[in-house]
Each structure stands twice: as C-alpha cells, then as structure tokens.
Amino acid sequence: MTKKDNYHMDPETFRTQAYAAIDWIVDYMKNIEDYPVLSSVKPGDIRKQLPDAAPEKGEEFEAMLKDVNDIVMPGITHWQSPNFFAYFPGNSSGPAILGEILSASLSVQGMLWATSPACTEVETQVMDWLVGMLGLPKKFRSDTDGGGVIQHSASDATLCALLAAREKFSDGKVNKAGGRGNLVAYTSAQAHSSIEKGCMIAGIGTDNLRLIEVDDLFRMRPEVLDAQIQKDIEAGLTPFFVCTCVGTTSTLALDQVAEMAKVTRKHGLWLHVDAAMAGPAAICPEYRFINEGVEDADSYTFNPHKWLFTNFDCNAFFVADRAALINALSILPEYLKNEATNAGAVFDYRDWHIPLGRRFRALKLWFVIRHYGIEGLQHHIRKHVSMAQQFKRWVQDSEVFELVVDNPLNLICFRHSNGDEASEKILQAVNDSGEAYLTHTKLDGRYTLRLAVGQTHTEMEHVEKVWRLLNDEANRI
Amino acid sequence: MTKKDNYHMDPETFRTQAYAAIDWIVDYMKNIEDYPVLSSVKPGDIRKQLPDAAPEKGEEFEAMLKDVNDIVMPGITHWQSPNFFAYFPGNSSGPAILGEILSASLSVQGMLWATSPACTEVETQVMDWLVGMLGLPKKFRSDTDGGGVIQHSASDATLCALLAAREKFSDGKVNKAGGRGNLVAYTSAQAHSSIEKGCMIAGIGTDNLRLIEVDDLFRMRPEVLDAQIQKDIEAGLTPFFVCTCVGTTSTLALDQVAEMAKVTRKHGLWLHVDAAMAGPAAICPEYRFINEGVEDADSYTFNPHKWLFTNFDCNAFFVADRAALINALSILPEYLKNEATNAGAVFDYRDWHIPLGRRFRALKLWFVIRHYGIEGLQHHIRKHVSMAQQFKRWVQDSEVFELVVDNPLNLICFRHSNGDEASEKILQAVNDSGEAYLTHTKLDGRYTLRLAVGQTHTEMEHVEKVWRLLNDEANRI
Numbered sequence: 001m002t003k004k005d006n007y008h009m010d011p012e013t014f015r016t017q018a019y020a021a022i023d024w025i026v027d028y029m030k031n032i033e034d035y036p037v038l039s040s041v042k043p044g045d046i047r048k049q050l051p052d053a054a055p056e057k058g059e060e061f062e063a064m065l066k067d068v069n070d071i072v073m074p075g076i077t078h079w080q081s082p083n084f085f086a087y088f089p090g091n092s093s094g095p096a097i098l099g100e101i102l103s104a105s106l107s108v109q110g111m112l113w114a115t116s117p118a119c120t121e122v123e124t125q126v127m128d129w130l131v132g133m134l135g136l137p138k139k140f141r142s143d144t145d146g147g148g149v150i151q152h153s154a155s156d157a158t159l160c161a162l163l164a165a166r167e168k169f170s171d172g173k174v175n176k177a178g179g180r181g182n183l184v185a186y187t188s189a190q191a192h193s194s195i196e197k198g199c200m201i202a203g204i205g206t207d208n209l210r211l212i213e214v215d216d217l218f219r220m221r222p223e224v225l226d227a228q229i230q231k232d233i234e235a236g237l238t239p240f241f242v243c244t245c246v247g248t249t250s251t252l253a254l255d256q257v258a259e260m261a262k263v264t265r266k267h268g269l270w271l272h273v274d275a276a277m278a279g280p281a282a283i284c285p286e287y288r289f290i291n292e293g294v295e296d297a298d299s300y301t302f303n304p305h306k307w308l309f310t311n312f313d314c315n316a317f318f319v320a321d322r323a324a325l326i327n328a329l330s331i332l333p334e335y336l337k338n339e340a341t342n343a344g345a346v347f348d349y350r351d352w353h354i355p356l357g358r359r360f361r362a363l364k365l366w367f368v369i370r371h372y373g374i375e376g377l378q379h380h381i382r383k384h385v386s387m388a389q390q391f392k393r394w395v396q397d398s399e400v401f402e403l404v405v406d407n408p409l410n411l412i413c414f415r416h417s418n419g420d421e422a423s424e425k426i427l428q429a430v431n432d433s434g435e436a437y438l439t440h441t442k443l444d445g446r447y448t449l450r451l452a453v454g455q456t457h458t459e460m461e462h463v464e465k466v467w468r469l470l471n472d473e474a475n476r477i
Numbered sequence: 478m479t480k481k482d483n484y485h486m487d488p489e490t491f492r493t494q495a496y497a498a499i500d501w502i503v504d505y506m507k508n509i510e511d512y513p514v515l516s517s518v519k520p521g522d523i524r525k526q527l528p529d530a531a532p533e534k535g536e537e538f539e540a541m542l543k544d545v546n547d548i549v550m551p552g553i554t555h556w557q558s559p560n561f562f563a564y565f566p567g568n569s570s571g572p573a574i575l576g577e578i579l580s581a582s583l584s585v586q587g588m589l590w591a592t593s594p595a596c597t598e599v600e601t602q603v604m605d606w607l608v609g610m611l612g613l614p615k616k617f618r619s620d621t622d623g624g625g626v627i628q629h630s631a632s633d634a635t636l637c638a639l640l641a642a643r644e645k646f647s648d649g650k651v652n653k654a655g656g657r658g659n660l661v662a663y664t665s666a667q668a669h670s671s672i673e674k675g676c677m678i679a680g681i682g683t684d685n686l687r688l689i690e691v692d693d694l695f696r697m698r699p700e701v702l703d704a705q706i707q708k709d710i711e712a713g714l715t716p717f718f719v720c721t722c723v724g725t726t727s728t729l730a731l732d733q734v735a736e737m738a739k740v741t742r743k744h745g746l747w748l749h750v751d752a753a754m755a756g757p758a759a760i761c762p763e764y765r766f767i768n769e770g771v772e773d774a775d776s777y778t779f780n781p782h783k784w785l786f787t788n789f790d791c792n793a794f795f796v797a798d799r800a801a802l803i804n805a806l807s808i809l810p811e812y813l814k815n816e817a818t819n820a821g822a823v824f825d826y827r828d829w830h831i832p833l834g835r836r837f838r839a840l841k842l843w844f845v846i847r848h849y850g851i852e853g854l855q856h857h858i859r860k861h862v863s864m865a866q867q868f869k870r871w872v873q874d875s876e877v878f879e880l881v882v883d884n885p886l887n888l889i890c891f892r893h894s895n896g897d898e899a900s901e902k903i904l905q906a907v908n909d910s911g912e913a914y915l916t917h918t919k920l921d922g923r924y925t926l927r928l929a930v931g932q933t934h935t936e937m938e939h940v941e942k943v944w945r946l947l948n949d950e951a952n953r954i
Contacts, residue, residue, distance in 0.1 A: 007853030008933065009571030011506040018499040021575050022492060025582040029488040039594050043822040046598035054606040058850035061575065064843075068579065072840075075595025079585050087592070087812070090834070092584035094486030098498050098538065102545065104577035105502040107569035107788040108556050115564070117516050118552025121523035129531040152629055153832035163678060178682030179656020193808040194833055200805070201640060201831065203680020205655030249812055305834070311584040312836045328677070331670040335564070335726055335918040335927075345520040354678065354831065355630035356671060357567070357782070359789045363549075366541070373535035376484030441812040450812075456485065 007058060017061040024065060025097070032081050032457075036434025039077045046075040077437065082457040085466060086439040088249070088277045089454030092311035095371035099364025100311060110358045113346035114338040120347055123150055123362035126369065130316055133374055134282040134302075137295045140318035142347070148318040149352040150361045154276040155194035156354055157301035157317035160325060162198045162241060164299070165270035167328040169240035175328065179203035184232045186210045187243040188220035190253055192274060195243050208237075218253035218405060218443070220244060226263045233267075241270045246290050246302075247278025250441040250450070251404070252411035254278065258293025265296060275302040277454075279316075281385070281409055284378050290409075298324075307384070307410075307454045308377065310368045314361050317352075326351045380456075384410045387463045388453040394467055400474045404443055410453045413443065420447035422477055429473040436466040484535060494538040501542060502574070509558050509934075513911025516554045523552040554914065559934040562943060563916040565726070565754045566931030569788035572848035576841025577788060587835045590823035591815040597824055600627055600839035603846065607793055610851055611759040611779075614772045617795035619824070625795040626829040627838045631753040632671035633831055634778035634794035637802060639675045639718060641776070642747035644805040646717035652805065656680035661709045663687045664720040665697035667730055669751060672720050685714075695730035695882060695920070697721060703740045710744075718747045723767050723779075724755025727918040727927070728881070729888035731755065735770025742773060752779040754931075756793075758862070758886055761855050767886075775801075784861070784887075784931045785854065787845045791838050794829075803828045857933075861887045864940045865930040871944055877951045881925050889928045890920065897924035899954055906950040913943040 009017070049071045079090045110119030127148025131140045140146045151157045166174050166183060174180075185204055187195045189211040199209045210232070213224045229239045244260040245253065257273060264271040273294055279302020281287035294300060300318045304310040319325045330351040332341070340346045350356045369377070388410040395403045395414045404413040416422035424440070424447050431437055441448050449470075453463065486494070526548045556567045587596030604625025608617045617623045628634045643651050643660060651657070660681055664672045666688040676686040687709070690701045706716045721737040722730065734750060741748040750771055756779020758764035771777060777795045781787040796802045807828040809818070817823045827833045846854070865887040872880045872891045881890040893899035901917070901924050908914055918925050926947075930940065 007849050007856055009848060011503045014506065014571040014574070015499060015503045017571070017575055018502070018578065019496060021578050022495040022499065025495070025579070026488045026492045028582060029491065041594050043590065043594070043817055043820075044598070046595045047602050050599070050602045052605075054610050054846050055850045056852055058853050059847045061572070061844075061848070064572075064575075064847055068840075072595045072599065075593065075598060076583060076585055077591070077593045079593070080583070087586070090584060090586045092581065094491040094494070095538070095541075097491070097578070097581045098494055098541075100581035101495065101498050101574070101578055102502070104569065104574045104788050105505060106553060106557070107567060108553055109564070109567045109789065113520065114554070116552065116554045116556070117518050117520070118523045118549045121521075121552060122527070122549065125524050125527045128529075132530050153834045155832045155834075159678075159831065166680075174656070174680055174682065175677040176682055177684050178658035178660070179651070179680035181655035181657060183655070192833075193810045193813070197806065197808050197831075197833075200652040200808075201636075202678065203643075203651055203656035205651065205653055207654045249810070311581050312586065312834055313832075329674065331674050331677075333670045333726070335916065336670070340520055343520075354636065354674075355632045355790075356669075356674075357630045357632075357789055363545075367538075369531050370536045370541055371486060371538070372484050373532045375533055376535050379484055439812065 020065065032078060033083065035078050035081065037078050037081045037083045037437035038431045038434065039075050041075045046071060080455065082455050082459060082462045083436040083466065084455045085451045085453065086437045088306050088452055090306060090312055091309050091454060091456040093309035093368060093456050095367040096310045096364045099367040103360040103363045106360060108360055110360055111350040111356050112336060112338065112341060112348045114340050119360045119362065120349055122366055124347060126362050126366050127316060129369060131318065134279065135288050136291065136300060136318065139320040140300060145322060146318065146320040147322045147347065148316060149349055151315040151317045151353050152313045153315050154274060154301050154303055155197060157315050158194050158243060158272065158274060159198040159201055160317065160329070160353055161272040161299040162202045162204065163328040164319065164325040165241040166202055166204070168270065168324050169238060172327065174203070181205055181208065182238050184208045184210065184237045184239045185241040186212055186225055186228065186239065188212055188245050188248060188255060189214050190218045190248040190250055191243060191245050192249045192276065214253065218248060218251045220255045220260065222256065222259035222263055225260065229263065229267050239267060239269055241272065243272045243274055246273055246275035250443065251413050252278055252407050252409055254290050257291060257297065261293045261296035271297045273297045273300040275300065277303065277306045278409055279303065280307045281381055283374065284381050304365055308368065309372065309456055310365050314365055329353070384453045387458065387460055388412055388451065391451055391463050391467060404448050412451045413448050415446065415448050416474060423447045423449055425477055426470060426473040430469045433469065435469055497542065509555060510560065512555050512558065514555050514558045514560045514914035515908045515911065516552050518552045523548060557932065559932055559936060559939045560913040560943065561932045562928045562930065563914045565929055566784050567782060567789055568784065568786050568931060568933040570786035570845060570933050572844040573787045573841045576844040580837040580840045583837060585837055587837055588827040588833050589813060589815065589818060589825045591817050596837045596839065597826055599843055601824060603839050603843050604793060606846060608795065611756065612765050613768070613777060613795065616797040617777060622799060623795065623797040624799045624824065625793060626826055628792040628794045628830050629790045630792050631751060631778050631780055632674060634792050635671050635720060635749065635751060636675040636678055637794065637806065637830055638749040638776040639679045639681065640805040641796065641802040642718040643679055643681065645747065645801050646715060649804065651680070658682055658685065659715050661685045661687065661714045661716045662718040663689055663702055663705065663716070665689055665722050665725060665732060666691050667695045667725040667727055668720060668722050669726045669753065691730065695725060695728045697732045697737065699733065699736035699740055702737065706740065706744050716744060716746055718749065720749045720751055723750055723752035727920060728890050729755055729884050729886055731767050734768060734774065738770045738773035748774045750774045750777040752777065754780065754783045755886055756780065757784045758858055760851065761858050781842055785845065786849065786933055787842050791842055806830070861930045864935065864937055865889055865928065868928055868940055868944060881920055887930045890925050892923065892925050893951060900924045900926055902954055903947060903950040907946045910946065912946055
C-alpha cells in the first residue's frame with residue numbers, strides 16, 4: 001500500500017529511506033572529526049528553528065534528514081568523536097548499532113519471559129557471559145541464587161540495590177508500611193550523585209546517607225566507615241547499605257573493595273559495588289585487581305554503555321540473591337499471569353527493575369561481544385588505558401601541568417600549576433576550539449581538569465593532539 | 478582500517494552489514510504474518526542453543542544474523558504482527574525505526590542541555606507539540622511553569638509524579654529525613670500495578686495506598702474517594718496524591734477526571750492522570766472527552782510507545798509545576814556544573830527523571846509525528862477504534878460470547894457465556910494456533926478475554942480473522 005492509501009511507510013519505501021539513513025551514518029562516521037566536538041549553540045537556537053506546532057500533513061523523510069543536518073547537527077555534542085575526552089565515554093560501535101536496529105524493528109516487550117522468551121533468555125545468557133568475562137564471582141550467575149539483568153542506567157541499578165537491601169533489612173516493612181527514617185546508608189564522599197538521588201527516591205533521606213571521608217587517593221576510608229557504622233548503631237539507627245566505588249566519577253578512584261567487605265561482613269550490611277565506568281577494565285586479567293574482594297558483594301553494576309562499545313542504554317546489574325531483589329519489586333496482577341510465570345520456571349525481568357516494559361537490549365550487547373570477541377575487547381581496553389597512562393607521564397614530566405592524582409586506568413586528573421583560573425581558562429579555550437572536549441571537577445576545593453580516554457575510535461594521534469592543544473593554550477596565558 | 482588491524486567494524490563494512498540488516502527487516506515486515514504470533518518455545522529452549530561462554534575471537538555479522546533467524550526468531554512473540562491483540566499495543570513504524578537508527582548512531586547523552594543541546598531542545602519542542610495535538614492544558618507547555626519530558630515508561634513517570642507530590646506535601650522532608658509512613662495515596666482498584674510499585678519504591682508503603690472502589694464501568698467512584706480521604710484526614714494521616722486512570726489496563730475504563738478533580742481540589746491534593754494507553758485517542762477531537770477535567774491535573778502521562786507508532790521506550794510525561802518535579806529529583810555535583818545550567822537558561826532533563834543518562838528519544842517521536850502528520854495519526858487512531866467497535870457489535874450480536882463492559886475506544890472485554898473454563902480454553906486454543914494472540918484478565922472474579930486493537934498494521938481482515946478463530950474454537954468445545 002502506498003502512503004496515500006494509509007499514511008504508513010510501506011516496506012520498500014522504508015528500505016530506500018533506511019539505506020539513506022545508513023549512508024548518512026557512514027558519512028558521519030567518516031567525517032566526525034570535521035565537526036566541533038562541543039556544540040556552540042546558545043539556549044533556544046535549535047528550538048527557534050522548529051515549527052510551533054506539529055504539521056497537519058505528513059512530510060517526506062528527506063525533509064527530516066535535511067533538518068537533522070541543518071538544525072540538529074549544530075546542536076550535537078559529538079560523544080562519538082575520537083576527540084571526546086569529557087565526563088565519561090559513552091561509546092558505541094558498528095555491531096551495537098546493528099543490534100539496536102534489529103531490536104527497534106522487532107520491537108518486542110520483554111517484561112515477562114512469556115512476552116518474548118528470546119528477549120529474556122539471550123539477556124540471561126549474555127549476563128552470565130559477562131560474569132565469566134570480568135572474572136566476577138559465580139554467585140552472580142543465573143544458575144546460582146543470583147543473576148544479572150540489563151538496566152537503563154547505573155542510577156536505576158543502584159536504586160534497585162538500595163530497594164532490595166531496604167526491604168531485606170526492614171523485613172519488607174517499608175514496602176508495606178512506608179519508611180520510618182531509621183535506615184542508614186553509606187558511600188564514599190566521592191561517590192556518584194546517583195547514590196544520593198537513590199536515597200531520596202527510596203525514602204531513605206539524605207540525612208541518613210553518610211558520605212565517608214576519603215584518603216589521599218580519594219578512596220573511601222574503611223576505618224572511618226567502620227567507626228561511623230558503630231556510631232549509628234549506638235544511636236539506635238539501623239545501618240543497612242554500603243555502596244563502594246570501583247572508579248569514582250571525579251577521579252576514577254578505586255575503593256578497596258576487600259577492605260569495605262570486611263566492614264560490611266562485620267556488621268552484616270548489604271555491599272553494593274558501583275563500577276559504572278571502570279568495570280569493563282576487568283575484562284583484562286591484569287586489571288582485575290580493581291574488583292578484589294567482590295566475592296563478598298551482594299550486588300555489582302557497571303555500564304557497557306560507557307566503556308564497552310554498546311550504545312546507551314545498557315547497564316549491567318548483578319545480584320547474589322535475586323529473591324531479595326524480586327521481593328522488593330514484584331507485583332503480579334491478573335493480566336500478567338501466565339503459565340511459565342506460575343510454574344516459576346522462568347525469569348520475569350519486570351520484577352528486577354523499576355519499569356514494567358523493557359526492550360530487547362541484550363541483542364546489541366550480544367552482537368558487540370561476538371563481533372569483538374574477548375580478545376578484541378581486551379585489545380581496546382588495554383589501548384585506552386595505555387594511551388591515558390602515556391598522557392599521565394606527559395603531565396608528570398610537564399613544567400606547566402601537574403598531576404592531581406595517580407590513577408592506573410583511563411582517567412587522568414591534572415591542573416595548571418598557576419591555579420584554578422589558569423586551569424579554567426585553558427579548558428574553556430580548548431573546548432571552544434572545537435578540536436577536543438574535556439570537562440572538569442573540583443578536588444580539595446581546586447579546579448581540576450579530567451581527561452577520560454575511552455571513546456571507541458580514539459587513537460594515539462588524538463591524545464597527542466589534545467595534549468598539544470592544552471600546552472598551546474597554557475603558553476598563551 | 479580493517480578489522481584485523483583493530484577489531485572495529487570499519488564504516489564500509491558497517492554499510493554492507495547495515496544494508497543486510499535493513500533487508501532482513503524489510504523481509505520481516507513483509508512476512509510477519511507467516512510467524513506464529515505467540516512464541517511456543519519452552520523455558521530454556523533458547524539458552525541451550527547459545528554457547529556457555531563468550532567467544533575468544535570475534536565473529537562475522539553473518540553468523541549473528543543467522544543465529545537471529547535460527548535461535549532468536551522462534552523465541553519471539555510478534556508484537557508487530559497485525560494479529561497481535563494481547564496486553565496493549567506496543568506499536569512501531571518505519572519513521573520510528575529510522576529515528577532510532579540515527580539516535581543510536583549519534584549516541585549522545587542528553588543528561589544536561591550542555592551535553593547535546595539539540596537532544597533537549599527537540600524534545601521540549603515535540604512535547605509542546607503533543608500538548609497542542611492532544612488538546613492538553615497550556616500549563617503543560619514549557620513556556621509556562623510546566624513542561625513535558627520523555628521518560629522510559631509510564632511506571633517511571635508515575636513514580637516521578639509520586640516523588641514530586643511526596644516532596645511538595647512533606648516540605649522536602651522525605652528527601653532529607655526519609656519517610657515517616659504518614660502520607661496516603663489513592664488510585665482506582667483497577668489502576669495499573671505501577672502505582673502500587675511506585676508506592677513501594679518511594680517508601681510510601683502499600684498500606685498507605687487506597688485502592689478505591691469502582692462503578693459498573695470500572696471507573697473510580699468519586700464519592701468513595703472523597704469519603705476515604707476524609708476518613709484518613711480524621712485518622713491523622715496526610716492524603717497527598719491521587720492517580721486517576723484514563724484507560725485502565727484490564728478494561729480501558731475511563732475515570733471521570735473532572736469528578737476526581739473536584740475531590741482533589743477540595744482537599745488540595747496532587748492529581749496525576751495515567752493515560753498510558755488511551756492517551757493518544759485525544760489526537761482526535763471527538764475522543765477528547767476522555768480528558769475532560771484535565772485542566773485541574775498536576776501531572777499527566779501517556780505512552781507514544783503503546784499506541785502512537787513509536788517503538789519502546791518513549792513515554793510522555795507532563796507537569797504543571799516543573800519546579801516541584803525538579804525539587805524532588807535535583808542533584809548538582811561539581812562535575813556536572815556548566816555555564817548554561819548555572820544561568821538557569823535551560824532545561825537539564827536529568828532532573829526530571831530517575832536516571833542521569835538519557836538517549837535522544839525525541840528524534841523518533843519527531844519523525845513519527847512529521848511522517849504521519851496529525852491527519853495520518855488521527856486516521857489510524859480512528860481506524861483502530863472503529864475496528865474495535867465493529868468487533869464489539871459482533872460480540873453484542875453473538876449467541877456464544879457476551880460483552881463484559883461497553884468501552885468506546887479500542888479495547889473490548891468479552892467472555893464465553895458458558896463461563897470461565899470455556900473462555901480460558903478458547904483463548905488457549907486461539908493463541909496456540911499462532912494465528913492471533915489475545916490475553917485475559919479477571920473482572921468481578923470472572924475470566925475475561927481482552928481484544929486490544931492498536932497494532933500499526935492491523936486491518937479489518939485481521940479483526941475478522943480473530944473473530945472467526947474465536948467462533949471456530951467456541952463451536953469446537
């Protein structure tokens with residue numbers, strides 16, 4: 001049928017337009033370095049070019065693709081540019097995009113096993129693969145009492161860990177009767193904001209979240225954690241949850257999980273490991289030290305959508321006791337009942353996270369792992385770390401920049417020796433050039449530049465370029 | 478560079494493989510009716526065909542596409558089949574898939590305006606378009622104190638509404654000090670399970686969620702709501718939140734929003750409207766009666782990923798007072814600070830939902846609206862309703878089936894006049910045939926069949942076929 005008949009895009013028109021979209025993407029892949037990394041539009045620049053109201057009549061795809069070029073692209077900050085060193089990588093890859101294309105087209109709902117068994121089973125299998133690939137404890141595998149699930153983001157995963165722990169430590173009373181303001185959670189003073197947000201959402205309250213002091217390497221101090229828990233117990237409160245960070249956002253600081261585990265074991269608390277960005281490093285045996293002690297963790301999360309070539313969203317979340325998670329989140333109305341669920345023979349992933357609906361995200365992760373193989377993934381993780389470490393040595397040898405903290409992985413924190421103003425000016429100038437993009441943080445009150453190396457196509461030449469740009473700007477001021 | 482060199486998929490290889498993926502999709506679109514709608518695999522059937530561990534060496538895309546055909550497809554329940562009448566529609570379309578393809582390839586993070594301004598601004602504009610398209614109150618537009626945002630699912634949207642209301646009615650105390658078990662929420666006894674789940678997550682507690690009795694049309698009874706609120710106030714509790722349903726999951730029952738609003742106005746409570754599935758009907762002026770009274774709502778949500786041809790995930794969530802939402806969810810660590818945010822000139826959507834990260838989902842919704850135009854969307858909504866209404870008349874005229882509830886839109890609830898066992902047998906037989914797929918619910922304790930008409934490509938012939946199948950099975954028993 002033609003569009004005239006029924007407004008739908010018929011399959012042959014779809015083929016033509018999809019080829020055009022693919023050609024557009026290939027051009028983008030080839031020419032991505034021609035775009036300024038950081039968009040320079042001002043607030044409202046994009047919106048003012050868009051019509052005030054939706055069109056009455058349908059338009060051709062060509063018009064949309066033209067608007068993507070003319071209106072959208074100037075407003076894009078290019079996370080897929082090899083010159084992107086800001087925040088954290090949000091990398092993608094060919095096989096991931098192919099998986100997303102098929103997933104969008106099948107467009108199944110994976111809320112229950114029964115609503116598309118392959119959506120659940122491929123996911124369970126790939127999550128088990130990850131346990132092996134990262135050297136994580138067997139208790140996170142689905143053939144034990146635990147298991148893995150793909151979540152939207154690490155924020156969601158951490159919230160789910162909080163909820164599972166909350167219900168376990170309140171004997172299900174919060175789900176039933178609401179919070180009582182007596183549960184206390186703990187994390188590093190350098191932890192990601194999602195822990196605080198999770199405590200707000202879950203009704204724990206930020207007053208009941210202890211941000212534990214860090215050491216010189218920005219790692220949570222175990223003796224301070226222990227003392228704080230003791231103090232809270234003596235005050236009649238109920239400590240229940242510790243989130244330890246394998247790679248903080250600011251500096252990629254690596255908490256000593258084994259030391260944290262000693263404390264949580266002693267007090268019988270839930271130990272959650274947030275390895276959002278650094279997690280993929282464990283694919284390489286030589287970096288597995290980052291997870292030492294994880295055998296004692298109750299839950300673990302990391303983001304394939306950060307540093308594992310799988311486009312957002314694809315967070316991996318593992319629990320040792322899936323019953324605790326399901327108890328916290330399960331609801332079974334009549335309209336979702338079915339034979340497989342009733343028999344208890346399957347995983348229904350809607351009970352493992354906040355939303356009911358879920359798309360077939362395992363497909364892209366499956367494709368990425370199969371395309372690269374463990375060998376290819378290790379190659380790129382190693383290469384990213386090696387490039388970052390090379391950059392670190394340049395900083396160490398520099399007369400104008402100084403290293404703020406020595407990190408063994410792929411995030412380097414540094415600053416200009418003249419202080420905050422100089423550092424900030426340099427950052428601004430490099431970003432304004434459009435040649436590279438970095439972001440900042442504050443450490444011990446001082447303005448600090450961050451270089452995160454993890455974009456799929458970053459090569460040594462790009463790291464060399466950003467170093468040159470930084471030095472050129474430093475010379476200019 | 479070739480794969481041998483660096484394991485990546487080079488752009489030209491990507492083009493070839495993506496064309497192959499597109500060809501696969503076009504074949505799927507053309508042949509979708511050849512697949513049994515409901516997958517008939519048994520638990521474990523898919524997994525046992527997958528390797529135990531991730532491959533060491535990379536594989537070719539051809540191998541993956543082969544496994545999709547041989548292993549995945551038998552485990553797919555075809556939500557995109559025109560013979561899919563189960564649960565709710567989860568429909569997709571050509572322009573939506575094109576949008577998802579571009580979004581996956583740009584793969585930007587829209588957490589802040591600054592991290593890709595176009596991702597935020599296109600979204601804000603398209604959400605404003607929706608306000609106009611659906612005839613929603615102006616206060617949900619971004620140029621007032623309100624605004625719209627794309628969420629992952631209606632579960633997330635409702636949770637966010639609950640959190641915004643919770644903080645407003647506790648003066649921010651729950652975020653700070655944790656829950657106190659004194660806040661009471663209200664919804665229809667026929668409401669979606671996500672309201673209950675939201676109350677668990679937000680630490681409200683299911684004991685503090687009142688499931689209000691419904692009338693013969695399964696609509697929440699305003700006088701019962703009013704009396705219950707009064708009773709809770711007298712008991713010293715704090716009523717704060719009412720979720721009213723424009724289209725319940727079981728029967729698509731339409732609460733009388735105006736009647737609910739009278740009650741919430743009287744008591745000064747937050748009124749949230751959950752129009753997850755029925756919402757898109759309001760694109761047609763003749764169906765706008767479903768939202769009568771929505772001018773008094775504080776928040777409103779519906780799912781373009783259900784019945785607006787936009788593949789999952791794409792939930793639309795509107796608030797009248799965005800400050801209340803942002804107050805409940807905002808966290809601003811140093812590493813996210815930037816000029817535009819500091820100036821207050823922009824929306825940072827990470828403060829409007831649970832996760833921090835977000836992909837460019839507005840692109841596909843923008844493409845869908847532009848492809849169909851308001852005219853095309855109205856055409857299909859009307860057609861779906863008209864087909865469901867035709868089915869309803871067949872049921873009414875039938876000697877073996879009886880209508881359970883008279884619904885004016887696209888979900889028809891009916892049963893066999895011989896009772897539950899007959900109804901269940903018929904459902905099972907139709908589903909097992911692979912020719913069509915329906916699901917059930919229980920109403921007043923009785924097993925009830927549901928026919929949801931909303932799949933993108935459902936035509937009258939498909940509705941005729943499922944009616945024939947139902948009657949054939951009825952004759953057989």
